[in-house]
Amino acid sequence: MTAWRAFAATTARVVVLLGLAIAMLAVLLIITGHDVVPALSAMVRGAFGSYYAITSATIVRMVPLALAGLAVSVAFRAGILNIGAEGQLLVGAAAATAISGALGGVSWVVGIPVMLVAGAIAGGAWAAIAGALRLRFGVLEVISTIMLNFVAQYLTGWLVRGPLQEPTRVNPQSVTLAPALQMPVLLEGTRLHAGVLLVVLVAIAVWWWLRSTASGFRLRAVGATPTAAASAGGIDVPRTIFGAFLLSGVLAGLAGSVEYTGITYALYENFSPGYGYTAIAVALLARLHPLGVLATALLFGALEAGANAMQRDAGVPSVVVSVVEALLILLVLAADRWRPARADRTGIDETGT
């Protein structure tokens, strides 16, 4: 079966690339004067060393990474380079936090969906700004989404010191979400919450949608060859592009509201440790395949969990994981000489009539 062969090839490729990235990490550790073996073994233990590490460190980090990774994938598939998952995730979390205040006596069965949907809508709206700027004014979304990330960061900072701050006004953070409204924990004694099931369902839904529906096909067609999609396919390209911005933002916003209801239970300034940026690596390594995103998000969840353990147990700064992620992206680029299909990017000097 070709699908299985493709799966095996992708797996082999990821293993090879990961091996190379780990080798480079080892070199980096040596250069910065750390002991390689204790550091790497702390990393592996932190990610996979125990039941608790797997459930409450690795898989728990996989959840936001997978949702944000799906967001990036959907956009890239349409030829949109959405670098703004981070900002969309933040406003998603902020919206969920804001609406949780109005959910006093509501049961979690109603309350959780309300918070998740609020996050999704806010994320979609945030992405729509970049979408509108691109369609109306030809502003490159690469720049606009990054700018919006910074704006979202300051917006969050203001919210947790202003309207959403906890009543005692001591800490710059929101009130803790009432236990009755928290996402159910799946395994007793761990942090593994129901969000992981949601992620799997969403990934399957996105995969099916891209593959089997007319609108999914339109999105892929626009990403592959916008000119042909419009002339031969009769596709309304701007409308499809805008839809892709929205869907991407919805998924990233959902990542924020799931993280809020499932893990942090509060909004604070450094709510996201850069999940939105890591998501770019997640999506690229998965070759933008929605189901592949689940696998690569798990891998990056392990890397992040491992990096934290490495800092704790071996004194290696955890930011070193960004270097590994960046190297993985570069290795993917080198391995594939990969260029994403895209619609014409307006805004910089490019030919086009």
Added chain:
Amino acid sequence: MQDVTVGVGALAVGAGLLEATVRTATPLAYAALGESVSERAGVINIGLEGSIIAGALSATIAAGSIGVGGGFAAGAMAGLLVAALFALFAVGLRADQIITGTAITLFALGLTGTVYRTVYGSGGVALTTPTAATHALPGLSALPLIGRAFFAQPLATYALYLIAPLLAWWMQRTHAGLALRAVGEYPEAAVSAGISTRRTQLFAVLFAGAMAGLAGATLVLAQAGTFVEGMSAGRGFIAIAIVVLGRWRPLGVAAAALLFGLATSLQTLFQAMGWTGIPYQLFLAVPYLLTLVVLAVTAKRGRRFVV
């Protein structure tokens, strides 16, 4: 008498604001002038941010041991090295420029964070670096309003007064400048004229990287006096907006950098004036919002999807 006092006060505020504007504009101008060369050669380098932060950290480390001048040199070199990595993929392998640039930024932010914490520890100790001395130009610095702003600055700022016009002349009037523009605008013609697009783009990217490294060095040595992780804070991306606003022309780019410097300085002014009714985060967001507005206004209006 009252009017005179108010007038003098306003002038002092204006002069102070202008001085802060030039100081904040300096690193932006370095990064944006470099990027304008790179974009003229047809390469957009989102990894500029990475060169800036690498330049900032290298300048910090070098300035502590070999002085401010060495700090600037180290900053330029680090920015160039980061850009070389970008060039390897984006120019050498013709990989996607945007994806490569994103990876380079991630790489440099992670690497500088790791090196910084390894060298200085992660205790968040306030680190101070030696700073570049300001040199007041006799006569000129005594001019009202603009005197201190433009003529009592570190050498790094004065260098820009030479670099920007030189670049403008070089791009417009020299054979090499013409070749650069040909590579970006009409590569086929450049190739048939015997110009190597890759070599041209490589040199353009390396120059932009060195300039971004200088931007990082200026940020530390002439502005902040300290290194903070992630202190580049999107300046690489803002620089790209400045290039667009300056219409890829060095003098226009320098002027656009001043505008962004002004936007950033206003925030400090408003905070100093105690406008507590307005959240300070709004002022902090101003440069980023300004970037969005500038890009929207200057982009080719009505140019939607080309179909």
